[in-house]
Amino acid sequence: MSDPLARRLVVIGLGLIGGSLAKAAKQRGLVSQVIGMNRNANSLEYALKANVIDQAFQSVEEAIAGCTDEDVILLGVPVLSMGPVLQKIHDHLKVDATITDVGSAKSIVVEQAQNIWSQMPSNLIPAHPIAGSEKFGVQAADASLFEDHRVILTPTGSQSDRHLQRVRDLWTGVGAEVDEMSAEHHDKILAATSHLPHILAFTLVDQLASMEEQTEVLRYAAGGFRDFSRIAGSDPVMWRDILIANRESIISRIDEFETHLEKLKAALGDSSPEQIQEIFERAQKTRNGFLHKSDENL
């Protein structure tokens, strides 16, 4: 086996994504040691027992205390907690370790880092693995979670090649395909492909829950609803943060969705079968094209 990519992987906010990366990196020999930090002692205890991590800490300061230039610090906390954690890293990290994150909104991470360091630090590589599950917590960690999934890096141009390459190698090392784009572009695309679908699922399930016939509604919910609402089982705090962090892009996408829905409702009100069928056929075609593409690419 070749040399490990990093001496040590420090996961701040050990949850599904951080835990899965820790497991995968250990199994594949990409790092020599994994350190986990979580405020929840039970999660840490589980992770130690399950051999997801080698050492556990409940504070950022302790977790990064022994870091060298050869280490990777990965932030897996909810998006609105990234700022406070970056601040602690800024205050306490005295070496040139690589810093990266897995937040689902990227502009906010870049902005907060720029505020904290006055400019984007050369060792911070914002990243977002397009992988996940409605499950959460380190207990759901899965070493194969990133295989054949994409990871988007959003460097700003200030990062050094050494750090950029290390983060690239870490993700390709666990089976992912790595792309790069600007944080703004990432946030616009993900608002459409991920954030909006989650909002629609949460909203639909909340609507059904508020119906008088709730029990019956759930009784007769079919498989389509089951798939559709799977993502409404996702972590509410994580998603609350994503919404607020990517608010502008998301509001634009909601507005756009409302316009499309109004158009369909109008066609239905007018009993315009051709128009309804046209919308459905276009959606079906796109959907099938997507399936075809993802078979090819993933």
Place this chain on the structure above:
Amino acid sequence: MSDPLARRLVVIGLGLIGGSLAKAAKQRGLVSQVIGMNRNANSLEYALKANVIDQAFQSVEEAIAGCTDEDVILLGVPVLSMGPVLQKIHDHLKVDATITDVGSAKSIVVEQAQNIWSQMPSNLIPAHPIAGSEKFGVQAADASLFEDHRVILTPTGSQSDRHLQRVRDLWTGVGAEVDEMSAEHHDKILAATSHLPHILAFTLVDQLASMEEQTEVLRYAAGGFRDFSRIAGSDPVMWRDILIANRESIISRIDEFETHLEKLKAALGDSSPEQIQEIFERAQKTRNGFLHKSDENL
């Protein structure tokens, strides 16, 4: 094996549902013979070769010509084609065979039958199996499709026990659980649990398809989107008909959804994290309750 429930099952509009029922009924010995009617000769040819049916016809008149009191005629055509088919059955059926359907909207079937026969005929049992798939056509027929699924019957009170029991037995015979309710109530519940989710999925996919960044959007669509949009692959004509047939209930549910979405958008605009989190937590709780329930019941 006990006597078959019916001598002959005649499936008018042989597609996924009719084909699956035909397969299941034959496998389980519930009927002695299956006749398929479809306007598409290729579907019939496939169904004969695959042994889904024993005899094929391209017209309703021919398909029902040899019927006796011991037969079941099942309508599997799109909802807005039910009326014309019922008219042909009215004009040509001279025996007391059981007539039933599998339409996803029920009031329209009842209304059309009442118009055609002047009153609800005692041998017509409107029904809706809550089972399906984004696949369609008899090629996708699956004998296990109804196992552990619910079937809702919406008799009006004018039906004779003999016919009602036969349709009940047919569905329980293929592994389904049978419930009864009014057509109006069915349409209200299904508008929420099935029709609205389909509309949201079609609308979302249509929206993404119309974005400038379409290719990229599909490239970065994650698993959540894949599940969510699965139902957007459903048959456009079938769904067009369902929407128009159940227009009023559906428009009410869309209005309600829009109100909920506006509430979330307002909370987001105000950056009100507590309110967003509350909505998400309620949805998550409902969703998990649903999973629990469906494990128990299905």
